[in-house]
Every structure is written in C-alpha cells, then in structure tokens.
Amino acid sequence: MKTIPVNVNVLNRNSEVAARVNERLTAAGIKMINLLGTPGSGKTTLLEAVLGCLEVDRNSVAVIEGDLYTAQDAERMEALGVRTIQLNTQGACHLEADMIERALDELDLEGVRTVVVDNVGNLVCTSEFELGEHLRVGVSSVTEGNDKPFKYPLMFQTANMVLLNKMDLLEFTNFDTDRFVADVHSINESAQIVFCSAWKRTGLESVVSLFK
C-alpha cells in the first residue's frame, strides 16, 4: 500500500471562481458584500432600511438574492427600485461562486458600485463558500439567544462586521449584549460589532457608510 500526499483544498474549484469574481469586480471598481445570517435575523429588512435611506444612491447598488425556492426577497428589492436578480438554489443550503459569476453576467452593472449578496438564511454552510466578496457582514439578532457565536463559530470567525439586530426588542429578551461582544471577539478579535434595529432604522450609520 502506498501513501500519496495530496494537500489540495477541497473547495479549490469554488475558491478559484471566487478569486475570478473578486478580480473582475475590483477591476470594475465594484465592492461586493456577502450578507450572511440565520433565516429571520433581518437581512432583507436591513437592506430595505439601508437602501431606503436618502444618503444611499439606489442606482449604484445591485442585489443578488439567494433563496431556496421563492422570489419574495427579490420582490422586496424591486419594490424599492433596486436592481436585483433572484437565485434559487432549489433546496441547496448555500450559494457558490459560480452562481455569482453567472448572476453578474446577467445583471446590468452600469453605474453600480456595490453588489450585495443576500445569502440563503443559514449559519452553517454559507460561511464555508467564498463568493468573491470584499466584505462579509454577519447578521445576528437578540431574539436568537446568546449561545449562537459558539454554536456557529464559522460565520462569526469569517465576518468583517457582525450586526446585532432587533435591538428594539432587547428589553423583552434575556439577551446579554456584553457577553455577545466578548464571545464574538473571542472568536474573531477584529470583527466590528454593530448594534442596530433594521425595523426602527437605528444604529445603521456604519452599514450605510459601506454604500458610500
């Protein structure tokens, strides 16, 4: 019996496509944001709040919506007058870089400076697939409980910015925000943590500034 060392990253193919996507967008002066989080954490509401605010030029943004089966989130973006494309994974739990590459071929990117990927609601698999993004934003909310950073560390480890959403509901929960900050920083010390309420449209300044 022979042992042959291989040492090849299993997701190499995806990473190669992601690198190609990243290069293409960078060359075009476009920033891509990968928005991750649990179903219901408020990713789409956050986009509505940010893209609906006066300081953001909606014509400079395109949204790639990832969802298992429906086009409901894309319809929410279209209602705001934002260019959008719906990717349906037909049950698959995450998006892969080649889906993004094809979506970019289909989107009209004229005048676009920011592309947002509103990823499939999932803390597990989405984190493992690089899409070619420049920035990862993870959305968590106070109603999910304090145990999530340690239960789903990969999202918190790979996010550049972690939003703690639904702060308007804090008083109705037993959520401990200090513990959340300490837990997230113990997994990823450079993560920028932002408290916000997408619904009340508060605490969104640092998210809005990503679009400027």
Added chain:
Amino acid sequence: MHESVVCQEIVDIVLRAAEANGLTRVDEIVVSAGPYSCLNEAELNFFLLMARVGTCMEDAYITVERDESLVGASQMFVKCIRGE
C-alpha cells in the same frame, strides 16, 4: 449539509491525484478539516457510495481528521490517499 458537493469535489481531486501518481486502486482518502468546518464523515461516505461507482476508488473510505491549525472560510483539505 453540503456533503454531496464536497464529496464530488473530493472524488475529482482524488481521481486526478491517483492518475498523476499511477495508483490503480484507492483504498483510503484522508481529509483534514478545521475545528469549525461542518463536515460529517458518515454523510461524506454515504455520498461516496454513489460518487465512486465505476472509478478506481470502488472500495474506498473517507477518513476525516480534525486539524486545529486550519482557520478561515474553507477549512477542508484532501491530505493524502492510500492505495496500490
């Protein structure tokens, strides 16, 4: 949850490595995975039952080793293969 995709990628990598190194039969595939990677050995081997049909890894088994030093988004490597 995405073991089917991962399994297919592993099979492609192993087939290339086997051919490049003149292996005609692969018995074991060792995958190293970071502490936070979401990879289930039993599920991978379930998909392997289908993916390996008609290949040189007809009897192969995937072993997943945890490697604490792997960090970042994609924490999964095909470390080595064993065969004849």
